[in-house]
Amino acid sequence: xxxxxxxxxxxxxxxxxxxxxxxxxxxxxxxxxxxxxxxxxxxxxxxxxxxxxxxxxxxxxxxxxxxxxxxxxxxxxxxxxxxxxxxxxxxxxxxxxxxxxxxxxxxxxxxxxxxxxxxxxxxxxxxxxxxxxxxxxxxxxxxxxxxxxxxxxxxxxxxxxxxxxxxxxxxxxxxxxxxxxxxxxxxxxxxxxxxxxxxxxxxxxxxxxxxxxxxxxxxxxxxxxxxxxxxxxxxxxxxxxxxxxxx
Numbered sequence: 064x065x066x067x068x069x070x071x072x073x074x075x076x077x078x079x080x081x082x083x084x085x086x087x088x089x090x091x092x093x094x095x096x097x098x099x100x101x102x103x104x105x106x107x108x109x110x111x112x113x114x115x116x117x118x119x120x121x122x123x124x125x126x127x128x129x130x131x132x133x134x135x136x137x138x139x140x141x142x143x144x145x146x147x148x149x150x151x152x153x154x155x156x157x158x159x160x161x162x163x164x165x166x167x168x169x170x171x172x173x174x175x176x177x178x179x180x181x182x183x184x185x186x187x188x189x190x191x192x193x194x195x196x197x198x199x200x201x202x203x204x205x206x207x208x209x210x211x212x213x214x215x216x217x218x219x220x221x222x223x224x225x226x227x228x229x230x231x232x233x234x235x236x237x238x239x240x241x242x243x244x245x246x247x248x249x250x251x252x253x254x255x256x257x258x259x260x261x262x263x264x265x266x267x268x269x270x271x272x273x274x275x276x277x278x279x280x281x282x283x284x285x286x287x288x289x290x291x292x293x294x295x296x297x298x299x300x301x302x303x304x305x306x307x308x309x310x
Contacts, residue, residue: 066173066175068144069126072128073182088279124148127159136262137262141257146263161189161194173234175237208242
């Protein structure tokens with residue numbers, strides 16, 4: 064089996080977020096970059112578990128980005144990936160990212176493509192579905208469990224108020240959510256081995272974006288909490304109406 068895992072570079076959640084050029088661009092100065100947790104903890108680790116169960120499995124990693132993405136690809140390789148592929152362009156929107164990954168997937172003839180449920184920067188949760196459409200493959204979103212028997216995958220996914228069990232034939236695209244696998248830390252052997260594993264850089268396909276960022280805005284600064292006496296219902300209603308503006 065041949066698996067492709069999509070990897071995103073995202074800011075660490077402890078990074079201070081600021082914008083520049085009139086709040087039209089994200090300011091990368093001083094930002095610590097990490098592998099998107101949904102890609103790392105669930106998509107990548109589940110792929111590695113499948114490889115451990117079937118050692119002839121091949122795992123390729125793919126990301127869309129410039130040379131600054133190489134570090135996270137090396138870390139991803141340390142978990143157990145066999146080869147990394149970087150599409151040499153700055154990601155613009157979900158459609159362009161999905162299109163670039165689709166071009167790689169078509170060349171690689173993969174049996175299974177894993178993505179994270181969403182990236183923690185923009186939370187769009189769109190690349191997996193777009194990728195499946197571009198490849199004309201079945202798509203199962205927000206999967207929390209994935210098992211395979213021959214050419215048939217059994218997937219449990221989150222739905223509103225419960226879970227759903229699906230069966231699908233390979234090849235297919237699956238976006239991975241919490242529960243798919245347990246978080247791991249690369250061991251020393253994996254880290255050392257990742258240095259010599261192939262990291263291939265490919266040029267992007269000619270594809271445009273469908274959206275553009277008009278501007279960013281930080282959330283309003285949180286104000287203090289007002290405590291109202293339980294017997295003072297009229298004051299509570301006034302504050303909800305005049306300040307919170309919820310009624």
